[in-house]
Structures are given as C-alpha cells and as structure tokens.
Amino acid sequence: MKPRHxxxxxxxxxxxxxxxxxxxxxxxxxxxxxxxxxDYTSLIGLVALGMxxxxxxxxxxxLALSATMATCGEVFLLTSNLGMWTAxxxxxxxxxxxxxxxxxxxxxxxxxxxxxSIAAFALIHGIVSALTGxxxxxxxxxxxxxxxxxxxxxxxxxxxxxxxxxxxxxxxxTFTRFGRNVFLVGSNFRAAEAAGIATWRTISLAYCMAGFYxxxxxxxxxxxxxxxxxxxxxxxxxxxxxxxLIGGVAIQGGMGSAWRVFAGAVVFAxxxxxxxxRGYSTEVQRLLTGVLIFCVICLQxxxxxx
Amino acid sequence: xxxxxxxxEGVSKHFAGIQALSHVSLEIRSGEVLAICGENGAxxxxxxxxxxxxxxxxxxxIFSEGREVEVRSPADGQALGIALVSQELxxxxxxxxxxxIWLGSRRVPLFHRRAVLRRRAADTMAxxxxxxxxxxxxxxxLTLAERQLVEIARNLCRDARVLILDEPTAMLSDGExxxxxxxxxxxxxxxxxxxxITHRLGEVFTICDAATVLRNGQVVGSAATNELTRERLVEMxxxxxxxxxxxxxxxxxxxxxxxxxxxxxxxxAEDIALTVRCGEIxxxxxxxxxxxxxxxxxxxxxxxxSAGTVQIGGKPVALGSRxxxxxxxxxxxxxxRAVEGLFLKREVRENLVASRFGEFSRAGLISWGRLTxxxxxxxxxxxxxxxxxxxxxxxxxxxxxxxxxxxxxxxxVRPGLVLMNEPTxxxxxxxxxxxxxxxxxxxxxxxxxxxxxxxxxELLGMSDIVLTLYRGRLVATYRHDDADLQRVLADITxxxxxxxxxxxxxx
Numbered sequence: 170m171k172p173r174h175x176x177x178x179x180x181x182x183x184x185x186x187x188x189x190x191x192x193x194x195x196x197x198x199x200x201x202x203x204x205x206x207x208d209y210t211s212l213i214g215l216v217a218l219g220m221x222x223x224x225x226x227x228x229x230x231x232l233a234l235s236a237t238m239a240t241c242g243e244v245f246l247l248t249s250n251l252g253m254w255t256a257x258x259x260x261x262x263x264x265x266x267x268x269x270x271x272x273x274x275x276x277x278x279x280x281x282x283x284x285x286s287i288a289a290f291a292l293i294h295g296i297v298s299a300l301t302g303x304x305x306x307x308x309x310x311x312x313x314x315x316x317x318x319x320x321x322x323x324x325x326x327x328x329x330x331x332x333x334x335x336x337x338x339x340x341x342x343t344f345t346r347f348g349r350n351v352f353l354v355g356s357n358f359r360a361a362e363a364a365g366i367a368t369w370r371t372i373s374l375a376y377c378m379a380g381f382y383x384x385x386x387x388x389x390x391x392x393x394x395x396x397x398x399x400x401x402x403x404x405x406x407x408x409x410x411x412x413x414l415i416g417g418v419a420i421q422g423g424m425g426s427a428w429r430v431f432a433g434a435v436v437f438a439x440x441x442x443x444x445x446x447r448g449y450s451t452e453v454q455r456l457l458t459g460v461l462i463f464c465v466i467c468l469q470x471x472x473x474x475x
Numbered sequence: 476x477x478x479x480x481x482x483x484e485g486v487s488k489h490f491a492g493i494q495a496l497s498h499v500s501l502e503i504r505s506g507e508v509l510a511i512c513g514e515n516g517a518x519x520x521x522x523x524x525x526x527x528x529x530x531x532x533x534x535x536x537i538f539s540e541g542r543e544v545e546v547r548s549p550a551d552g553q554a555l556g557i558a559l560v561s562q563e564l565x566x567x568x569x570x571x572x573x574x575x576i577w578l579g580s581r582r583v584p585l586f587h588r589r590a591v592l593r594r595r596a597a598d599t600m601a602x603x604x605x606x607x608x609x610x611x612x613x614x615x616x617l618t619l620a621e622r623q624l625v626e627i628a629r630n631l632c633r634d635a636r637v638l639i640l641d642e643p644t645a646m647l648s649d650g651e652x653x654x655x656x657x658x659x660x661x662x663x664x665x666x667x668x669x670x671x672i673t674h675r676l677g678e679v680f681t682i683c684d685a686a687t688v689l690r691n692g693q694v695v696g697s698a699a700t701n702e703l704t705r706e707r708l709v710e711m712x713x714x715x716x717x718x719x720x721x722x723x724x725x726x727x728x729x730x731x732x733x734x735x736x737x738x739x740x741x742x743x744a745e746d747i748a749l750t751v752r753c754g755e756i757x758x759x760x761x762x763x764x765x766x767x768x769x770x771x772x773x774x775x776x777x778x779x780x781s782a783g784t785v786q787i788g789g790k791p792v793a794l795g796s797r798x799x800x801x802x803x804x805x806x807x808x809x810x811x812r813a814v815e816g817l818f819l820k821r822e823v824r825e826n827l828v829a830s831r832f833g834e835f836s837r838a839g840l841i842s843w844g845r846l847t848x849x850x851x852x853x854x855x856x857x858x859x860x861x862x863x864x865x866x867x868x869x870x871x872x873x874x875x876x877x878x879x880x881x882x883x884x885x886x887x888v889r890p891g892l893v894l895m896n897e898p899t900x901x902x903x904x905x906x907x908x909x910x911x912x913x914x915x916x917x918x919x920x921x922x923x924x925x926x927x928x929x930x931x932x933e934l935l936g937m938s939d940i941v942l943t944l945y946r947g948r949l950v951a952t953y954r955h956d957d958a959d960l961q962r963v964l965a966d967i968t969x970x971x972x973x974x975x976x977x978x979x980x981x982x
Contacts, residue, residue, distance in 0.1 A: 353821065364801075
C-alpha cells in the first residue's frame, strides 16, 4: 500500500471515530454546544488561516501570532473611541506591520522563521507591556461595536468573519500572482529564486496576511470579551498549528488550501467540544492537541518518505 | 581456474512498467578493476543496488566465489564483502580518521584494545598511501578525496572484498584524482576487486582492466580495455555514432546580445570578458572548481558578491539580483533540477510558467484559462505531452524535467539570453538530442545561449564559440571549427603539469 493511501485511510478512520463520538455524546448536537463549537472554531480558524500563509510559504509556523492577536485586540479597544471601522483598520494595520516585519527579516536574511517568531513573541510582549504599563485594555465607554457581537440567527459574527476570511484566503491563494508565488516559494525556495520570483517580497506579504488574519481574530475576541490583555491569544498558536496540520497542509510548505484549514479548524474544535461535554479537563484538551500534532507530523513524514 | 569473486548471471529487474535490467551477466575477479559504463538510465544504479541487496532481482543468480548466494538485504551484501562508496559520504566530520573507520563496526567488541584498532586503521591507511599520524586528524580537515579514501578504508576494515566506487572522481580536482588512482592501484595489487562506475571515458582506459557496457538495461558488450577504443566504447554506450547527435549551427545574426567586461567573483573568477551574439551558442569549458559554473550563475544574478560591467542588448544591467536579470530577458537553467531547477511537488503547468505569471494576469489577478493555454503552448514547443500538464513535476523523467526547464525560457515576444549549467545532466540519450534540437531552435529564433558543461563532447559539439577557463581566468577563445578536444583539455587542465596529464586522458 502506498503511503498516500495509508494517510487517507488513517484520516478516514479518525473522522469515523469522531463521528461516532459525536453521535454517542449526549448534548453534542444541542444548540448551545453547536454555537460554542462554531464560535471556538472561528477564532482558532482565523489564526489558522494566517498560520497557513506562513506554512505554505515554507516557513513552518509562527509562534508569535497569538501575541499579534492579543496586540490587535488591545489596539482595537484602545482606539474604539475613534469609531468601529477606524479602530478595526488601525488594529489590522498594527497586526500587518508587526508580522510583516518578521516576514521581511525572514525573507531577506533567510533567518530561521521559528526563532524569529519566538524573538518576536518576546519583543511584542515586552513592548506592549511597557506601553500599556501592563494594564488591561477596555473599550471607550461610548464606543459602539455591537455589530461585531451580533448574530444572524444562530450564526455569530466571528463565524461570518471566518467563513468570509476562508473564501478570501482561498481566492488570494488561487487567483493572485502573490498566491501562486507563495506556493512556489514554499515548495522550493532556491528554485523560486532562480526563476526570478521576488522571494523576499512573497514571504513578507505572506507574513502580512498572517498578521491580518491574526488581527481579525484579536478584534473579534476583544469585542466579545470587551477587554483584552496579552493573554487574549494564549494557546492560539498551538491550536492554529493543530488546525492547519489536521487540515492536511504540508508542514514542509508548498501545498495546502484555505478549505483544508477550514476543515481542520472545524474538526479540531469539535474534538475539543467533545472532551468538554464528556467532562474532561482543559489539561486533557491540551494533551489531545499534542497527540494530534504528533500524529499528523508522523503521518506527513511517512508520506514524504517514498 | 579460480572462480570469480563475484558473478551475476541473467539478472532481470522490472519496476512499474520499466524493464530496468534484462538478463544482465558479468563477472569480476579479485585484483581486477571492472568499469561499468552506460548512459543515465542504462541500469547501472539498479545493478549496484541488486549487488548491495537493496533491490532483489526478479530472476537470475548471483555467485560469490562460484557458490550461488542470495543477497536479500544490505546485511547480506555486507556479509559477502560487497561495499559501496558513493558520492555521498557517511563520515562524522568532528571525529578522527581512526574513530570514523571503526565507528559503528560490529567487529569492535564492547571491551577492546584501542591500540589494536588503531594499528589496523593505520595499516589500512598506509596501504592507501597515508602516513602514520593521518589517522588522528579530524575528518573535517580532510579534502574530499581524502575523505573518500577514508570511506574506502572503513570498508576494508570491515573485510570488504568487492568495492563498488560510484563516480569517485566526479567532484575531485586533478591532483586528487591522481591520488585516488594510486590508491586504487594499490588495492588492486592487494587482491581487492573493484567495480568502477564512471561517466568519464578516459578513466576507463587509465585505471580499469575491463569494461562492461550497459544500455537500456542490457549488457551490450564486455571487453578488456586494451582491446577497446574510445570510439567503440562510445558507440556501445549510445548505440550510434556520435556525430549526428549535435544539430548543425545556422548562424547568421551578428548582433551582440550580451557583453561582459571585468566580471569578478571574489575568490572564484577574475577579469572575465565575453560576448554572446543573437543566434549563437557560447560554451565555457572548465573543470569543476574552475569557476565556469559560477560565472554563469553570476550572470543570472544569483551571486550577490559578483561585480563587473554587463550590457544586455546594449543596455547596462547591474549584477546581483535574479529578478532584475529576468526583467532584462535573462533565463537561467540550473544544473541541479531538484534543488534549484524545478518545483518538483508542483504541477508541470505551474513549473512552466513560474517566471511569467505576469503574462497571464492583470493587476495581480491570474486568468487560469490563459495560463493553461500558455503552458500548453510552452509544453508543445519543447515536446512535453499536454496530458502531463497537471502531473507533478517529480513524476516526469529526467529528460522531460529538463524540457520543463527549457520550456520556461521559451519567449516568443522578445528573444533573450539563456544561461545554462550542465544542460543535459541526468538526461538519457534520446531526450538529450531533443534538448540539443531545442537549443538550436532557440538560436534560430534569435536567442543567445551561454552554457557551461563538464561534458566536453557536448560543449564542443554545440558551441559556436568555446571559451576555456582555468582557475577563474579565461585562457583562450576558439571558434567552433578550431576547438579541438586536445587543445581545450590542455587549456582547462594546464596539461603541462603532471596532474594535468593524468586528467587529460579523462574526457
């Protein structure tokens, strides 16, 4: 049997197991549970979409997207007195700049992307704490952003943003020169360079996209909780990576799609809800994240070896 | 008569739809150096893998000293004393020579006398021509040739009796080649059997006692080297006379396309001046390490440290940026398809248009219809089946992959300069002549081609102008008709030195 078939078989088996668990867990198909799952999916999914640009462009992952997300959440609340759309724009620009700088460094210097992201995480935390004095951010009392907390029927605003974000990401990846370059640079950096593709620009832009999507997640989270601090994004890096990998985006870069990230985020969030409903603690959920990432990495490595 | 130390009889091997070997027989005796020659894809590496126990033959037998044996795994191969020294060495750079020789050996018990092991290592290295303190040097401080010999010693200390050397001189300089040859002669006199795999026909006559030629998985002939001529060997390998391989030049344009003066790559090349005219092929001859490949890379914009005056179509262009060079109409075909040439995991279609998404997009948005039509046109121009456009590049043969690289350069709007390093490396004979025809078509359309190849027959066969390069400096310029092999070889090896003489036999 070819490795590709093994992977597909394992994936199908896991989905069947998940389906059985859903059907046998009382309350999983209840309205509150579904809303909670989709909500959870949306925030992870937005960060995961950003992460996917990093992964597909060949830079494995970023551990600073959670920090970007939190920063954007804080910026959004602190500028909320300027009006919702202005605050959103400022927060997104902040996210794009913070992450884009990392992309520029990685793209021009060929610095190790994970080390850069760890350094960026520390820097963002340090600078934001210094600027805010470590205080939590709250919205301006007169600020109006109920749109971000609204819903259409059962569908809440973050999910709408996530759905739209998925479509946009897929369109960008498929139908723009930048998107195609992301795939080529990610699949073989040196060949991209030799083909005359501006690799540094592609990687910088991929990181800008990562900052943009992390920023969206931060804004939606801050709007929901009506407060934000640096812990707003805690854990989201790992969960986004899990969603990206479960979706089947190649960890070595050059392959993947926004649809896959969407599917990965849904599966990951559903597994989390199952654990909660069955009474497991958050520690067990974290364990599950770890196990899932390990499994996917082993499967992908097995598939790459032929 | 003593039976041969290793014999193969009627071995066939078949991989998904391809008959890699069919009824191959050969034998090797102790104290003999047997060359296995053949083009890429002739079956050399499959044969080696069968001898090593990595693949099992579908039919046929293997005999060791007249006794039939089964080589089912690499461990069986080792037990029979068969060892492979390939171009990828497996030494630990920070350990000493002696430690590397014994590293991982099952012959070293947990409690051992270090002195005994050191003596055996020293004796073995001495046999290969190295002094007593050599075994204490860290492997990182050795030259490539020395490392290769350490790898050989390592196998000898594991009682290897049949050494398979896979292209041992491919990466070596002349002096190093001479040292390797000296070691091989000593091994031969000690009774080791050596299977010598090489593309360099000259070496077959310099170092080997006999040659077996493979073509399309079959043995076309075996003979003692003193009964062979070079022409006969080539004929056996490629199955036809050499002359008709290279399509003739139809040079008519004389408009200069590329003019280079004072090109300098620190530590690699100095003072390079050359001109490429529209419709002509200029070849740079030079050995590995001569700087020829780097000159091509520098002109492609891939060497940031390079400097010099470069004019393309009369306009000055600054070196150091690949995308700037591309914009000036300079295409580049790398010698290493997997690392630098292609996106193996991506579709053929994308590979073909990688440098030119701009032609199929408006304001950054791609039209996939126009892109596919464009890729189909490019594929047709270089002879790639349009049905393969959606396949991954890695699923194509070496020859078709190289055609993708050429397809990327086809530009009907504005003919430019095509730079090539080793344009037919890893390409089988049939596809190779296709590629030569494509190169001539480029010329007919007004492209200028600048190539470097270590395959001198190819270089002399294709080039209208030949430049010779030695240690980063130009030696001479020849027109196609004046460039004969001996003069070019003398230039690129400085044949007045002893080392040069040794390698002048090689091409």
